[in-house]
Amino acid sequence: MSTIEKIQEDLKNDAKIRECWIKNVCDHDKYAKFKTKEIYDFIIVGAGTAGCVLARELIHCIPNINVLVLEAGGPDTYSNGLINLPCAAFQVFQMSEHNWGYVTQEQKIKSSVNPTKEILKNGFPYLRGKAKGYDNWAAQGPEYKIWDWDHCLEAFKAIENNSRKNPDETFKKFHGFNGLLHVQDNQNGIYDVMSGLIEAAKNLGIPYNDDFNGERQNGVGTFQFTIKDGKRCSLANSYLKDALEKVELYSGDGFRKVVSVDVRSFAHVLNIIWDEENKEENIAIGVRYFCNGVVREAFIAPKGEVILCGGALNSPQILMLSGIGPKENLESNNIKVRKELPVGRNLLDHPGGTIVAKSTPSAVNHWSNGAEVGIIHKANVEGKIPCKDDFFDENPDIEIMVSPIQISLMDPSAKPDDNQNKLDGIVLISTLNIPSSVGYLELNSSNPFDQPKICLNYFEKSDDLYRIISSLKLCREILEQPPLSTVYNVKELGNNDDMSDEDWERSTSLHASGTVKMAPESKDGVVNHRLQVYGTKNLRVVDASIFPYIPSGNPNAPIAMVAWRASRLIAEDYMKMC
Numbered sequence: 298m299s300t301i302e303k304i305q306e307d308l309k310n311d312a313k314i315r316e317c318w319i320k321n322v323c324d325h326d327k328y329a330k331f332k333t334k335e336i337y338d339f340i341i342v343g344a345g346t347a348g349c350v351l352a353r354e355l356i357h358c359i360p361n362i363n364v365l366v367l368e369a370g371g372p373d374t375y376s377n378g379l380i381n382l383p384c385a386a387f388q389v390f391q392m393s394e395h396n397w398g399y400v401t402q403e404q405k406i407k408s409s410v411n412p413t414k415e416i417l418k419n420g421f422p423y424l425r426g427k428a429k430g431y432d433n434w435a436a437q438g439p440e441y442k443i444w445d446w447d448h449c450l451e452a453f454k455a456i457e458n459n460s461r462k463n464p465d466e467t468f469k470k471f472h473g474f475n476g477l478l479h480v481q482d483n484q485n486g487i488y489d490v491m492s493g494l495i496e497a498a499k500n501l502g503i504p505y506n507d508d509f510n511g512e513r514q515n516g517v518g519t520f521q522f523t524i525k526d527g528k529r530c531s532l533a534n535s536y537l538k539d540a541l542e543k544v545e546l547y548s549g550d551g552f553r554k555v556v557s558v559d560v561r562s563f564a565h566v567l568n569i570i571w572d573e574e575n576k577e578e579n580i581a582i583g584v585r586y587f588c589n590g591v592v593r594e595a596f597i598a599p600k601g602e603v604i605l606c607g608g609a610l611n612s613p614q615i616l617m618l619s620g621i622g623p624k625e626n627l628e629s630n631n632i633k634v635r636k637e638l639p640v641g642r643n644l645l646d647h648p649g650g651t652i653v654a655k656s657t658p659s660a661v662n663h664w665s666n667g668a669e670v671g672i673i674h675k676a677n678v679e680g681k682i683p684c685k686d687d688f689f690d691e692n693p694d695i696e697i698m699v700s701p702i703q704i705s706l707m708d709p710s711a712k713p714d715d716n717q718n719k720l721d722g723i724v725l726i727s728t729l730n731i732p733s734s735v736g737y738l739e740l741n742s743s744n745p746f747d748q749p750k751i752c753l754n755y756f757e758k759s760d761d762l763y764r765i766i767s768s769l770k771l772c773r774e775i776l777e778q779p780p781l782s783t784v785y786n787v788k789e790l791g792n793n794d795d796m797s798d799e800d801w802e803r804s805t806s807l808h809a810s811g812t813v814k815m816a817p818e819s820k821d822g823v824v825n826h827r828l829q830v831y832g833t834k835n836l837r838v839v840d841a842s843i844f845p846y847i848p849s850g851n852p853n854a855p856i857a858m859v860a861w862r863a864s865r866l867i868a869e870d871y872m873k874m875c
């Protein structure tokens with residue numbers, strides 16, 4: 298039995314993982330007799346990063362409400378808990394149970410990822426991006442001040458439960474220790490070859506940084522991760538799990554209701570239900586969804602809201618299917634336009650490039666620890682190797698994630714476990730954290746199960762391409778430094794002096810955002826500073842799609858932050874109506 302199969306087997310019996318779901322189902326069955334129609338105070342669409350934080354925060358911030366969470370996918374237990382396993386992350390990403398299978402339009406600049414190499418990797422790095430990025434959100438108008446760095450930092454700290462040992466005063470200033478999202482340093486130590494890489498980077502003048510989420514973001518150092526007790530700490534098994542524990546019966550105002558968060562898995566939301574008696578006002582009153590082979594409807598109570606947390610590719614799709622979006626695209630798909638807005642227009646991502654190198658055998662053991670080391674720096678816009686000043690620049694735009702890996706050479710005649718076809722090595726994934734190129738997304742059809750048309754436009758602006766080339770040149774320079782070149786015999790695979798800039802390997806990233814932009818309506822905004830969709834009532838969007846500018850770091854923590862801030866705004870508005 299392979300290690301992964303063994304852990305999968307253990308997880309099958311992991312009572313703790315299942316306990317919460319089972320308890321939730323039982324409690325809800327007990328109270329089912331009090332339910333007549335599907336009416337909830339809040340309907341959240343999507344149980345991803347944002348939806349999980351929002352559900353928990355709403356049920357704790359607002360008294361006596363109930364919340365319905367509709368999720369198209371299955372619960373965490375669906376693949377025997379494999380989703381919680383850091384070392385299985387790469388396999389999980391590719392499983393159809395956890396992947397929408399979306400494909401993008403063909404890119405003008407072709408990817409040249411070498412198909413002869415298979416990279417085993419994992420991750421969950423915890424990053425927030427630089428403070429100035431959020432101040433840019435706030436600079437959009439006086440009412441946007443609620444998104445400046447001080448407000449965002451308050452939310453980041455509220456969510457975080459950082460377990461760093463003996464944190465100093467500076468670390469305490471920037472981190473939270475009482476939230477539900479567990480953040481930790483690498484518990485297993487790092488591989489020697491990774492320490493060698495840090496030395497090599499320092500020798501080139503790159504400063505050491507022991508906290509990429511602290512006072513400054515640039516430099517070389519080790520990442521912190523959202524992992525607890527060896528398992529992924531997702532927002533589902535931290536925030537949603539906690540939310541499910543609150544189940545009460547409320548009697549008041551002459552009626553009784555269950556106070557709880559009700560999660561329905563395999564429930565695919567099709568569109569928003571509008572109040573047809575007040576057509577001009579675009580008042581959302583519920584959602585239509587597909588579950589167990591039938592189309593069902595769920596409605597909101599007075600003062601309630603529909604909140605889309607479907608992510609940057611699906612929230613805009615639901616809006617467009619409901620008549621909110623660009624006129625031309627909606628009309629060409631026979632959808633009646635309720636409100637013309639540039640939904641799907643500001644598709645942002647972190648495009649990247651990858652370099653793979655082999656090292657001395659046994660420098661890396663069988664399992665990778667994931668992206669152990671990070672290098673964050675400012676790139677050169679002419680594609681030249683960055684100079685020393687760039688390493689200290691306060692506005693770094695590149696993040697390099699370095700992982701120890703085992704590289705499988707795909708020889709068709711080789712047996713699956715033939716170690717002769719495996720090399721130890723390292724991979725450097727360089728991502729452009731502040732891209733200039735912008736993509737778009739639109740409907741292919743009015744069928745809710747049809748994929749939207751996704752056009753990423755990676756590297757469309759030449760400075761993006763030159764900046765990534767600049768960073769990859771730096772990666773190559775680091776690999777050529779001692780002790781990597783001497784002690785660990787590190788050699789770039791496919792390293793070839795004739796290689797042109799166009800030959801650099803390019804890969805895609807996973808940080809789609811911005812498609813339901815938070816900005817003034819006159820500046821192509823779709824939602825206002827309180828995340829309410831322009832020209833509608835009772836409808837907000839709370840997820841990666843509202844980013845006006847993409848944060849300069851991995852987005853999981855920034856999205857959780859947005860959901861936490863949104864919960865306070867929603868609670869304020871709800872309480873005003875009481």
Ligand SMILES: Cc1cc2nc3c(=O)[nH]c(=O)nc-3n(C[C@H](O)[C@H](O)[C@H](O)COP(=O)(O)OP(=O)(O)OC[C@H]3O[C@@H](n4cnc5c(N)ncnc54)[C@H](O)[C@@H]3O)c2cc1C
Pocket residue numbers: 342343344345346347348367368369370390420421422423424564565566567606607608609611612615807808809840841842850851852853854856
């Ligand atoms: C493979 C991969 C690895 C990543 N690794 C990291 C990392 O290590 N660190 C990091 O910071 N970030 C990472 N990210 C990015 C981060 O996970 C995402 O940016 C983040 O989860 C997006 O949050 P969200 O709430 O906007 O949307 P999501 O988390 O995508 O949640 C949207 C949810 O809505 C559901 N949904 C969509 N449409 C419907 C519908 N019509 N009806 C019902 N439900 C619907 C979806 O199934 C999904 O569960 C990674 C992303 C990917 C894809």
